[in-house]
């Protein structure tokens with residue numbers, strides 16, 4: 315349950331932000347699935363979450379990047395992450411579903427998708443966050459075999475920490491691109507962000523904005 319609560323909090327927040335967009339996402343997802351002979355995840359909660367994350371990705375990065383991976387800043391790799399991604403067919407051929415479990419082989423059942431999701435959750439929700447002296451160190455997560463990108467990425471880790479612990483939150487990321495994404499996340503969540511270069515990466519401090527902190531304590 316402790317792992318579920320932050321996810322539920324995120325779901326409710328994203329639903330109030332992007333709920334009206336779910337139908338638009340549904341239309342293109344079903345169109346691509348029909349064109350390629352894929353099925354679409356039939357499980358309501360996960361399907362709703364994936365569409366919300368796609369909307370979040372569009373708002374955050376300006377493109378419909380994979381909801382499971384943070385764009386790297388490398389042009390060609392990032393292009394290949396636009397959903398449906400370049401890797402989806404290979405994953406569907408190999409294991410039956412794409413990494414995020416949005417799409418699967420045409421004959422997949424709801425029970426198959428449920429098994430696929432358990433695998434996905436183990437990679438994202440169940441990986442312990444690494445705290446060092448109260449600072450979230452997002453570096454050094456294992457890489458995805460095809461994309462060579464970390465799972466979970468820095469943004470997913472920070473969203474989890476924000477849903478659980480909230481602010482103030484200090485984070486260390488490996489690259490400037492990740493630091494810029496956290497600044498964007500802060501803007502979307504109406505938080506203040508401060509970035510400083512440190513050994514081996516960047517430290518991003520997230521806090522309430524000054525005026526809003528005063529209003530919250532008044």
Ligand code: SF4
Pocket residue numbers: 379380381382395396397398399400401402412413414415416417
């Ligand atoms: S893994 Fe699935 S959801 Fe993610 S971009 Fe590829 S096709 Fe889309």
